[in-house]
Amino acid sequence: MTQDYFDRFFAGETLAASRLMSIVEAGGKAGEAVLNRLFPEVGRAYRIGVTGFTGAGKSTLVDAVSRRYRDAEKSVGVIAEDPSSPFTGGAILGDRVRMQQASDDGVFIRSIASRGSETGLSACATQLADVLDAFGRDIIFLETIGIGQLEYRIRHMAHTTCVVLTPDAGDDVQSLKSGLMEVGEVFVVNKADRENARRYADDLRSMLELRQNADWLPPVVETVGTREKGIGELHEAIERHREYLSQDGRLEEKRVESLRDRVTLVADERLRELFWGNDTIRKKLDSIVASVVAGKKSPYEAAREILEPLAINSRK
Amino acid sequence: MKRPIKVLVAKPGLDGHDRGAKIVANALRDAGIEVIYTGLHQTPEMILDAALQEDVDVVSLSILSGAHMTLLPRVRDLMDEKGLDDVPLVGGGIIPEGDVKKLKKMGVSEIFGPGTDTRDIVSYINELFEHRSKKRAG
Numbered sequence: 001m002t003q004d005y006f007d008r009f010f011a012g013e014t015l016a017a018s019r020l021m022s023i024v025e026a027g028g029k030a031g032e033a034v035l036n037r038l039f040p041e042v043g044r045a046y047r048i049g050v051t052g053f054t055g056a057g058k059s060t061l062v063d064a065v066s067r068r069y070r071d072a073e074k075s076v077g078v079i080a081e082d083p084s085s086p087f088t089g090g091a092i093l094g095d096r097v098r099m100q101q102a103s104d105d106g107v108f109i110r111s112i113a114s115r116g117s118e119t120g121l122s123a124c125a126t127q128l129a130d131v132l133d134a135f136g137r138d139i140i141f142l143e144t145i146g147i148g149q150l151e152y153r154i155r156h157m158a159h160t161t162c163v164v165l166t167p168d169a170g171d172d173v174q175s176l177k178s179g180l181m182e183v184g185e186v187f188v189v190n191k192a193d194r195e196n197a198r199r200y201a202d203d204l205r206s207m208l209e210l211r212q213n214a215d216w217l218p219p220v221v222e223t224v225g226t227r228e229k230g231i232g233e234l235h236e237a238i239e240r241h242r243e244y245l246s247q248d249g250r251l252e253e254k255r256v257e258s259l260r261d262r263v264t265l266v267a268d269e270r271l272r273e274l275f276w277g278n279d280t281i282r283k284k285l286d287s288i289v290a291s292v293v294a295g296k297k298s299p300y301e302a303a304r305e306i307l308e309p310l311a312i313n314s315r316k
Numbered sequence: 317m318k319r320p321i322k323v324l325v326a327k328p329g330l331d332g333h334d335r336g337a338k339i340v341a342n343a344l345r346d347a348g349i350e351v352i353y354t355g356l357h358q359t360p361e362m363i364l365d366a367a368l369q370e371d372v373d374v375v376s377l378s379i380l381s382g383a384h385m386t387l388l389p390r391v392r393d394l395m396d397e398k399g400l401d402d403v404p405l406v407g408g409g410i411i412p413e414g415d416v417k418k419l420k421k422m423g424v425s426e427i428f429g430p431g432t433d434t435r436d437i438v439s440y441i442n443e444l445f446e447h448r449s450k451k452r453a454g
């Protein structure tokens with residue numbers, strides 16, 4: 001069955017790609033087998049991360065910039081994540097609503113529910129991007145869920161990370177969390193049709209200049225996503241960052257960083273599963289907790305004790 | 317391996333409101349289903365693209381414009397052509413009894429009238445999904 005999918009996948013059939021993505025999304029051994037098989041084909045696509053507050057205009061901008069790439073005859077993939085309900089596990093994935101115009105054969109949009117992942121972009125989003133990468137998409141957008149707080153992880157998942165803000169987002173630029181400032185390689189002030197947009201963008205610029213500690217000074221682009229304003233500039237800003245990355249081995253550096261992050265993440269997850277899924281450990285947990293409850297041990301001593309089986313050279 | 321059911325909720329046609337579709341989308345979400353919501357004015361081709369790319373388990377179209385006799389069979393045909401022949405298509409809206417029969421003959425799985433309890437839609441979709449999972453596995 002899966003072999004049949006691979007043949008059709010490499011022949012360029014959308015449904016095969018889509019079914020393989022579902023297998024990956026379901027996880028487990030089968031999902032991993034698909035990722036292993038595709039890994040040699042992964043790495044050609046350029047990945048653009050798009051993050052920012054809920055409703056800032058991420059999908060609208062992805063749609064508009066996609067069109068620029070389509071005009072340049074690049075094929076496009078989009079992975080768009082929306083939150084799952086923590087209560088029912090259900091979700092309404094609505095990013096497609098704002099991605100109508102770019103929807104032709106050249107744009108493959110896949111929506112994904114966060115399914116309990118606590119970051120703005122789940123590990124699975126990268127895996128689905130890998131499938132699209134192997135499928136031959138030139139440009140892949142990764143849209144995070146609308147964030148209230150920070151999204152750091154996207155750094156490792158994309159080549160160029162765009163942070164989308166709006167003039168009314170956080171009252172003034174000073175109030176932006178510092179992590180958000182560090183994660184952005186391109187800043188977008190969308191909804192520039194609103195009051196104060198220019199001032200907001202200027203404040204942002206001077207703040208970024210003040211904080212600059214690398215050769216790359218993140219540009220601030222003002223856009224009106226719904227009216228195609230500033231989209232050319234945004235496209236250019238992304239391409240300029242891509243150009244910057246392509247020099248002095250930066251792209252390779254980023255690749256190493258991102259793969260290291262990936263390996264650590266997967267191993268970390270597996271470790272937890274193995275550890276907490278182990279019967280002996282679970283029984284031990286019960287008895288150790290009991291001794292904490294009885295006041296014989298502190299939670300810290302208890303944690304140390306339960307981790308003893310993992311004490312591989314921990315002294316060093 | 318239990319995974320969430322994925323349903324595409326789309327609103328084809330020219331009429332400009334999607335209240336019905338949104339109510340259905342919300343009810344499905346509350347029942348633990350992942351809804352891919354496309355919004356208004358979808359052409360059959362756009363619906364097909366979305367169904368293919370999202371690999372959904374069920375396609376649900378909400379139709380008010382009276383164009384159900386062309387839209388539903390057209391989407392069904394496109395889906396069959398592109399290998400989605402085992403993905404059920406359901407419709408909702410004001411559709412006369414006689415047409416419902418015809419549509420079912422044309423491969424539309426079910427039609428939900430305006431007064432339908434959303435819980436009935438949810439349980440119908442759950443059943444469809446189980447049935448299909450069994451068929452695929454077996």
Ligand SMILES: Nc1nc2c(ncn2[C@@H]2O[C@H](COP(=O)(O)OP(=O)(O)OP(=O)(O)O)[C@@H](O)[C@H]2O)c(=O)[nH]1
Pocket residue numbers: 052053054055056057058059060061095098145146147190191192193223224225226227
């Ligand atoms: N006034 C104005 N509205 C905009 C602009 N860009 C987008 N919008 C509107 O803002 C709303 C949210 O846009 P989306 O593109 O869905 O925002 P998003 O960041 O993807 O939202 P989530 O994915 O829900 O976090 C929509 O109603 C858009 O039409 C803009 O430049 N100006």
Ligand SMILES: [Mg+2]
Pocket residue numbers: 058059060094095143
């Ligand atoms: Mg969005």
